[in-house]
Amino acid sequence: MATEKLELPAELIPDPGPNRILSPGHTYESVSDRIGGVVLLPLTKAPKKWLVGAFISFIFVNLLMLCMYVLFTKGIGIWGVNIPIGWGFAIVNFVWWIGIGHAGTLISAILFLLKQDWRTSINRFSEAMTLFAVACAGMFPILHLGRPWLAYWLFPYPNSMWLWPQPRSPLEWDVFAVSTYGTVSLVFWYIGLVPDLATMRDISPHMWQRKLYAILSLGWRGSAIHWHRYQKAYLLLAGLATPLVLSVHTIVSFDFAISIIPGWHTTIFPPYFVAGAIYSGFAMVLTLIIPMRAWYNMRDLVTMRHIDSAAKLMLGTGLIVAYGYSMEAFFSWYAGDKYESFMYWNRMTGPYGFTYAMLIACNIAIPQLLWIRKVRQNILAVWILSLIINVGMWLERFVIVVTSLHRDFLPSSWGMYIPTKWDWGTYAGTLGFFLFLMFLFVRMLPAISIFEVREVVHHEAHERQELAEAR
Amino acid sequence: MRIAASAGVVSAPMAQLFRPASNTIAKVSLAAVVLLAGSTLAVAYIMDRGHWTTSVQSAPEQPIMFSHKHHVKDDGIDCRYCHTGVETSHFAGLPPTETCMTCHSQIWNNVNITQPIRDSWASGKSIAWTRVHDLPDFVYFNHSIHINKGIGCSTCHGQVDEMPLMYKVNTLNMNWCVNCHRDPAKFIRPKSEVFNIDYQYPANQAELGPKLVKEYHVQSLTDCTTCHR
């Protein structure tokens, strides 16, 4: 049923439960209006929670600006990094953000290839999340440079020094991996948006809005042949994005695995980094989409079904991560290398032991609750669990980066890492930046892929028909 | 009864948003963006090597309108008369006022152009020249070794005897240095010819070069620490 006026449905729309990805009774038109309506909602009618949230996150954006200013004027010394711990929060956050990004591509690409229908109403959202997460991640490798203004030296370009980057370095691989990942995610996201932009063009009340969306939609008119090429291209992109998403975190894990530092030099890193990435990614999706579907009263579009599946996926990837940890521990003992075994012992019982304990709790122990159906059905529980997992995955990176570095080979050069207020500020800043972009996104673009939901409507119509015929 | 309608903004049903021409505009503007990006890079590339950046060919203002042309070509003064350190030091050396005065206390000793020399001599204050061949301070260039291995002055400094005012003929960029360091044979000359400004590379440089390189035991040093310490 179509909304008469530009308002969110007043009455609380019920959740159709864990078996349906869409409430019954939706038509092509109703989905367009419900999803498009959110965007066309005048600011005055926007939910208060949205305003508050956007404002708070904007404050944190400014905090980020402040931190960057101080960083660039004073130098990397404002952070807690030192010798031996040359990498601190910057790299921890980098890996964390990149990991979060992975859920988006996973949902939109891999689940697409696997024909998982429940991805439809969350893929757009999580693709956006990917983009913004990668934006945050991409910041850190530059910020953490001693001379960030020379970051362009990492790109191969002809210069009067005849010098080029050094492609044996995993950091150089990162440059390519992250920039490729960012670009491809953007392409993927935009292509998915085009038909919906056309819809927005046609349902916008204001001429300027129509013109704007018209330009963004490149004049899409839904021609059958266009659709045909479109779907082919989308399929291929999905096919390309899938190995990409795996490669990116593999390469990020190489940043550590390629080195000789005990605790870094590990062959198990790539698989469990990827799993961990998806783990944290889904956690973040849930952390964001649960409040959002409540605020915008979209329980009929983002249903328990989505949340349930996401929760199950977290449980699965979480177990892979757990396996990773245990393998690490096992090898450090089995390899019989004195540095390795000391490293792990120190990781568990050393000065940073508490982080390891917390990590195990957040990433392995607590999430086991997801085995219980009741927990998966309880929105609040799932949301809290997703938060815990986010924290846990951040701790994992902290443990890997810091506890491995702070006591490596020569006892004489062992040291401690104490994050400064600027470390925390920058991290909080990127969180704000990320959320702020998300808030803007749900305001300005259809946060759910309209045309794909239409397909769902179509399929369900079919099924109903077939049922009828069957009877 | 659709959002647009209900909002009552668009009374008349929507017609075209754009004129037919806009199709062309759209495509052209896309092309323009690509071109713009490309040309920006091209410009940067050119600027990087251009004279404005490298200040090649531009003679900076000097306290004295000193003419190498006059002193070298007309008067036939040898480089080493003023640049005394060139064979022994990394720094070729700049003539002290004393050196100027050896002649200019006798000749041209009352014209304005040489006034700064006499002032410096009287006041004991050095003459502040503007560097023409100026390397970044993290680059360590050693004149003496080049001179001793048969690299001529004019190879880097050009036809100084044709320069009324001193200017750079080479960029002194790293690629320029490395170019020779990779294959000195192209640029080496007999030691006897090092200070000969008018030296022309012989036709058989292809054979002569490698021969000299061997004879003078010239290594083609492309290690970073050759210049950066």
Add this chain to the structure above:
Amino acid sequence: MSQLELSPLSDIHGAMAEFDTPEELIAACERAYAEGFRKMDAYAPLPVEGLAEAIGYKRNKVAFCVLLGGIFGAVGGFGLLEWITVIAYPHNVGGRPLNSWPAYIPITFECMILIASLTAMISMFAMNGLPKPYHPVFNIPEFERASIDKFFLCIESRDPKFRPEDTLEFLRELGGREVTLVPA
């Protein structure tokens, strides 16, 4: 009717009919194709299985372009690294050989993906002739619902068998509603 006679063929883009469901549209298209119409296009707010085929669309070249893009990216990427490390400025890096090919695989792979994906997007839009903000079909007010909930078939005047009256009539037969001519 009357203004139709006046307007010469060149002023007409084609004849358009509106349908409610994909199924109707496909049926209509197949009929039209059977009728011998070739220059026509169908419009839908969602991708519809078999619609393109119904109006006689066959070869989709996107995949081929992407393949080329991928190959170019991979070769280019690996070539660049080889050139950098072996020819441009050979360095002894940590005692590794100049040609440390295993270390170049990640970047090669990324280059492949990057170029391939960009080709996918560009070729798709290029072949679809987008961006195209102006198109005659937008002249029909109802057509805005083509991106919402309605399905359209447009037989274009380019088609040799196009006769305004007959074609409109034919479209009505097909069960199309709001059948109109589309001014060019």
Add this chain to the structure above:
Amino acid sequence: MHPNGTNGGLISLESLVEKPRKSVNIEELRKKLSEGRGPQFWRTLEEAAESDELKEYVEQEFPGLSGQIPQGVDRRSLLKVMAASLAMAGAAACTKQPKEQIVPYVRQPENLIPGVPLFYATAMTTGGYARGLLVESHLNRPTKVEGNPDHPASLGATTIFEQASVLNVYDPDRSENVLNEGRLSTWGEFTGKFSTEAQELAMRKGEGLAILSGPMTSPTFLDQMSSLATQFPASKWYVFDPTVNPAVASAAKKIAGRNAFISYDLSKADVIVSLEADFMHVGPAALKYARQFARKRAVDNGQTPTRLYAIESAPSVSGSLADHRFPVKSSAVPGLAYQLAKACGVNAPTSGSAPEWVNVVAQDLQKNKGKCVVIPGEWQPESVHLAAYAINTALGNIGQTVSVLEGVEPDNTHSLNELVNDLNSGHVETLVILGQNPVYTAPASMNFQQAMRKARMVVRLGQFFDETSRWSHWHVPEAHYLETWSDARAFDGTITIQQPLIEPIYGGKSAHEVMTILLGKPDQNSHEVVKGYWQQRQQNSPTFDTFWQTALHDGWIANSTVGTIKGNPVALPALEQQGISGLEVVFRPDPTILDGTYSNNGWLQECPKPQSKMTWDNVVAISAKAAGQLKVDKGDMLRVTVNGKSIVGPTWVLPGHAEDSITVYFGYGREGSGRVGNKIGYNAYAIQDASTPYAASGSLQKTGEQYRIANIQETQTMAGREPVREAELADFREHPDFPTRFEKPLPPSESLYKDVKWPYNGYKWGMTIDLNVCIGCHACIIACQAENNIAVVGKDQVARGRHMHWIRVDRYYSGDLDNPEMYNQPIPCMQCENAPCEVVCPVAATVHSNEGLNQMVYNRCVGTRYCSNNCPYKVRRFNFYLYSDWNTESLYGARNPDVTVRSRGVMEKCSYCVQRIQEAKISAEKETRTVRDGEIKTACQQVCPTEAIVFGDLNDKNSKVAKSQQLPRKYGLLDDLNTRPRTQYLGYVRNSNEALRGQRGNREA
């Protein structure tokens, strides 16, 4: 760049000093200035600034330089200032280089070629005794100090203090003006006032004239003093130096019957017993002893290495190398010395039975009659010195390993105690203090400041306007030893003429010049005084000029050594008390800043203290046991009380420290130092009592406060890894390859890369470090800092783990905490052939050279710090901030023009002194020859007193380094990582005494 190497060797400075030179006439200037007083001074200055020399004076901080240094050339070839801005711009894309000025001389000094450094021979005195030096000078700026290989007290090495003294020359906090009661005055004004004073004094035969100086051996100065004594018979000369224990001299005097110096020859000593003597680190002959000890300790040539017993309270540098260390209270040493004497057959008035080990040591000594030596501690009372001499006599060591040399110090001097008494009794009217800073350094019990104020006129000659100057009527800025003429003698009498390398930057004056005023020749400058003295000493012989030139050139005057004289053992006086019962507080000068002389020297402040490796503070060192009892740990504040007075300092648990004994260090808690040295640490003088100056009984309480100590090595145990490998002599003889004996061979490297062999055909630089002789004196650290323009980062940054030293000396303990084994391990860059750091650099800022150097290119570095993470030795240092001081112009002068001054955000590390390698290669190439072995010395190698570091070309089979890397004792640090380090180590061999095995912790644990 080695003096005997390429750069024309040494020449005298005279031509430079004496040539006519237009420079700022400071006298006129000061006259002008003296019109303005105090606050108006600056305003006056600006107003007056139109006059040329004033402009110069204002523009350049150091007028003295103005005539000599052409600024432009500086900017280019020494300051490297632009490095920063260019680096910021990347020096790559689209950076237009800013215009730079270049300024030639007006009159170029002969024998000076801009760009080629010169070396001048001179000497620095510590406690009055000279150590010969060769000082490198760039355009008349001293930049680096090296030892003079031909000088007996140096032998080519130096201590940290000579190295760091260069920095003092340019210290921006040095006083620049003569001050009269704190108001700006001039040298002229002072000369006037002081001459009149002198005349009055002369009328009273010098009644009430007191001169206070440090120990002096300068012949010229002694000559001046003797003429003072004739002109002012009633005047008195007092000598005081907190870093010198008068007992040493007085004991020697008793033994020889006249001023004497007891010197040891360790090259013959198979057994050495140190009675709390840090003989390799402290004292005029320390470097000689260190060299001899090291040579005698060599194990590879089959000789029996020397065996060292150390009896001491706090572990000393020498003690850390001892085969057996016996931690005892400092105050118990006399008693033990007597016991030892008794056991060696000396009639010593001692009762009670000696601990077992004393007898064992005695037996070992007996076994080696004539081939052993007992060295008394420099801080021990006379009794110990007498006992030691008696033992040496009894063992027939005199003439073998011990000799008594004629003293070179004057014997007509008086002590500080006497001065204080004379002041209090009002006998002193005019007090001239030359250099010393008694208001700060005198024991609190003397209350010197109160006493000093009783004098009518106090004249202070000092480099800083410090505690003493503040209470003096006149303050005269003192010239640094590199700024003025003088002379001095080494312990064996060798005389060195000290020649200046630079005009006094801050217009400082020398002691000679102050004396000339008293002697009525106010217009003489120190050059005239010194040269004059020598002319008349040579009876103006015609050959004087050649004599003078040679003396200046060589850095020492031929056959100026003193002869040996006969000494007789003195009957040992009875000991007043057998050590201090209860807690003993030991007073020592700080290992790196001494009595406070160097407290404004950033290099030395940041130089880790030899034992604790902590910086920027003085601590209260206590034994592990005591810490356990007091329940304190590193950083817990302790209140130390010595008869009523108390100070509060942070705990440092010093393994191997004697029980019931704590050590406090002088030199900190200052007010009158400068921006570096003020307001850090506690002032130990405040509880020092003149009656028990070096060891007093006291008490200790925990205050409960915490204090942050900045130390550069947190973990000092080997944690199961074996960075240092050692063996007993016997085991070594059995298995010379002990360090690598139990090492598993590396697994066959299975790599995707075909086994690449990079040919290092040309030079193949390598380094060997002999752990058997490294005494951990840290000279290498400071030498490296001076040579490579290494920045000082300050306490906070050190505490955050960001110190910048390119070479560090790791200290490891093993065994029992109360008396552990101690090891020193210098760690420069290993220059790995498979360098892990290089592979991970994304911009190729660190790559390998064809000679196997692990090159670090600052101007290419973007600062990812991955290289440091991946360096298993953690030898890389990072500029987290802009550490190099770009603002203090005076400090530019101290920089080595051949090394880039690093800017913010770049990585740096040991380069094997690549600038020296390049210089040597270039000069060799010019002569179309290859570099000779020993032609290149790295800074750390050149300064090392024990020759523990060898550097050279591994491809040259006859080079010292190639040979040393053939030794079976050789091993690579963390070899199992297959990094193939070029820096290799030689294992540590302990020559312990069977009878005492396990006396010193059990190594096996």
